[in-house]
Amino acid sequence: MPHHSHPGGVVEVAPGLFIGGIASLDHLQQLHITHVVSVVNEPATVTHAQLEGRQRHLVDVADTEETNLLQHLPAAVAFVAAALSSSGSGSGSSSGGNRVLIHCAQGVSRSAAVAVAYLMARSPGLEPEAALAALRQKYPAASPNAGFMRQLELFFAMGCRLADGYLPYKRFLLEQAAAQYSATGLPALDAAALSQPQEAAAGDDGATLYRCRKCRALVATQHNVVETEQGPGASAFSWRKRDKQQRASLGSDGMGANSSSTGPEEGSLFVEPLRWMCDGGGGPGGDSVVGGAMQGKLYCPKCQVRLGSFNWAGTQSSSGAWVTPAFQLHLSKLDAVDPRPPVALAGIRQPRMLGGVGSSAAPAATAAVDGLAAQLQAAGVSDPQAAVSGAAAQQGAAAPPADGVASGSGGDGSSSSGNGSPFHYLILDCDGVLVDSERASCEALRQAILQVTGFDIPHDFPVDFQPVFGMDVWHCIEYYQQRFGRQDWGDTTAVAQQVSDAKEPIYQRLTAAGIAAFPGVAALVAQARQLGMGVAVASSGSPDKIAHNLGSSGLAHLFPDAHLIVSAKYVQRGKPAPDVYLETLRRLGCTDASQALVVEDAVNGLKAAKAAGCFAVAVCTSLPGHMLAAHADTVVERLVDLDLAAVQRAAPQPPAGA
Known part of the structure; x- marks a missing residue:
């Protein structure tokens, strides 16, 4: 649409909205302008007789790419929108409607940028380039500088407002502050206006918290993090720094494995300036970020x-x-704490029998759990060999070998020999084999470690x-102490005891609402008994946890002899050591571990079974088959796929007379 230029080169670019240069002030009365937006250096010094009686909005900016026009856009847009949306009573209005003039010095860059911002805000979804194109149809002279266009892109991305939490906006503000600081040596930040992480609200919104590893002081949250772009890698550094990085990598793994970094999150965290950094950088040896120093050190404020x-x-x-x-901030000095709810539990299957409040089955299931827990505790305490093993563990010695055990009875009425098959015993892990509890168990472990250590x-x-x-x-x-270098946790045994004590109630x-049994458990146990096999459970879980799992899943009746439900608590070493399986074999009366078939879902459990000398079957409930195959004699996708009779037939037969 051809544009119509009014006196002084002023153009009406939208109903009631005009744009022009400083000369347009000569024609305010003639154009019936009621409101004026002055976008110039020191607009308060701009005087003109025709400005009298007209409402004004002043935007003090220079026409340079580095100028922060963005901070002024919301107020300027709001002024224009309010004027055009209300009936006018200002001086010079002939039609009763307001008319707004946006002007700068030449009517090219600054005024055009404000006009583009208004057009975007008036038409949600209108992008800066499209808004500028529409403006140029009426006013071809419009040409905001490149810096203003980048700021208009940011304004559009924030929904035509300023979103303090928007990371690109944070970066923009920091770049602005850095430019001013470098140019003038004066603080570009008001220390009192800077963010300060508060303990009272910490974690309420699910943001990750960053605490000083030494004293646990809160120094930042996820909202303070400024994300950085991915760089080109080692080629971006000088050869001296590349050489230093390479030597550090070689020293860390001894083999010169791939040492390229993938981002600052690997070793450090970049954050916005925080209030505690303004007081000597948080410590007596630090430098205030607003104290005049271009660079300095940051110390924990506590x-x-x-x-x-x-x-x-x-x-x-x-x-x-x-x-x-x-x-x-160096991540090696911080602990990252994620307070979000346990999303890992989203996939847990829960049985219907315990799903509803007031379910008639719930009291019976609870009673089954309590009763089995008491039986397991009694079995562990009264068992002579378990007591000896426990005493040895207290002294830090290896448990004595389980020699001299009687053959014959398998403890559940089955025979340990004479059935003509290679396997006389079936030993089942609990978590991940009998019940679908691995997610909950892992989340309980995570929360317990966080509760005890803060990590x-x-x-x-x-x-x-x-x-x-x-x-x-x-x-x-x-494992976690070694992986994360957390020697500051102290004695492993003491920490493990605290975590174990904390984990039980969390898991409960x-x-x-209950735990679901995996399909096929009852059929597998029934088949084992039909084949004359002794059946037992061997788990890394505590007696209370095992009782809870079996009772709440409805499986407790399948294992009536608590003596044959063995917890790693009764032995010196847990999986991947073989102790829990050796103890289970002893209780079964098995003197030849090769006659026992173990079902496991984890690599560490399979290692324990093989170390004990058992035949190991892996079930892919927790890990994929390719991760388990190297540690198992055979792999099945599901428990229902395990046919003991078929395994018996496929396995090498024992020698005659064995």
Whole structure:
């Protein structure tokens, strides 16, 4: 549509909205302008006789790409929108409707940028380039500078408002502050206006918390993190720094494995400047980020341990990207705590019999759990060999070998020999084999470790838990201490006991609605008994946990002899050590471990079974078959796929007379 230019080069670009340069002020009366937006340097000094009696909005900005026009756009847009949406009573209005003039010095860049912002806000979804194209149809001179266009893109991305939590906006503000700090040496930030993580609200919105590893002080949250772009990698660094990184990598793994970093999250965290950084960088040896220093060190505001550094001129992330300015905290000095609800439990299957409040089956199931728990505790305490093993464990010695045990009775009425088959015993793991409890068990472990140590272990199920599947709590704690260098936790045994004590009630709470048994359990146990096999359960779980799992899943009746339900608590070492299986074999009266068939779902459990000398069957309820195959004699996808008679026929037959 051809544009119509009014006196002074003023153009009406939308109903009631005009744009022009400083000369347009000569024609306010003639154009019936009621409201004026002045976008110039020091607009308060702009005077003109025709401005009298007209409402004004002043935007003090220079026409440079580095100028922060973005911070002024919401107020300017609101002024224009309010004027055009209300009936006018200002001076010079001939039609009763308001008329708004946006002007800068030349009517090219600054005024056009504000007009584009208004058009975008008036028409949600209208992008900056499209809005500028529409403006140019009426006013071809419109040409905001490149910096203003980038800011309009950001304004559009934030929904034509300023979103303080929007990460690109945070980066923009920091770049603005860094430019001013570098140019003038004066603080570009108001310390009192900076964010300060608060304990009272910490974690309420699910944001990750970052605490000082030494004193547990809250120093940042996920909302304070400034994400960085992925850099080009090692090629971005000088040869000296590349050489230093390579030597550090070689020293860490001894083999020179791939040492390229994938992002700053591997070793450090870049955050916005925080209020505690303004007081000597958090400690007596630190530098205030607003004290005039271009760079300095950051210390914990509570215990004064060094947490990182800052540099207003910027620094490179581990991927080679420049971060300007940089407020960097070292992850080795922090604990990341994720307070989000246990999303890992989303996939837990719960049985209908315990699903409803007031279910008639619930009291019976609860009674079954309580009764079985008491039987297991009695079996563990009264068993002479378990007592000896426990005493040896207390002294830190190896448990004595289970020699001299009687053959014959398998403890459940089955015979240990004479059935003409290679396998006389079936030993079943509990979690992940009998019941679908691995998710809840892993989440309980995570919450217990967090409660005791303040450290939040990685918890993406099942990937992050694969190394500890099947382990008892002691070995889990040992694993996490070694993996994350958490010697500050102290004695492994003491921490494991605290975590174990904390884990039990957490697990009970997470599975209060019940636990589902895997299909095929009852049929498998029945087939084993028909084949004359002794049947037992061997688990890394505590007696109370095993009782809860079997009772609430409705499986307790399948294992009537509590003596043959064995917890790793009764032996010195948990899986992957063979102790729990050796103890189970002893209770079954088995003197030849090769006659026992063990069903496991975890690598550590399979290792324990093989170390005990048993035939190991892996079931793919927790891990894929390719991860289990190397540790198992045979692999089945589901428990219902396991046919004991077929396994008996396929296995090598015992020698005659055996």
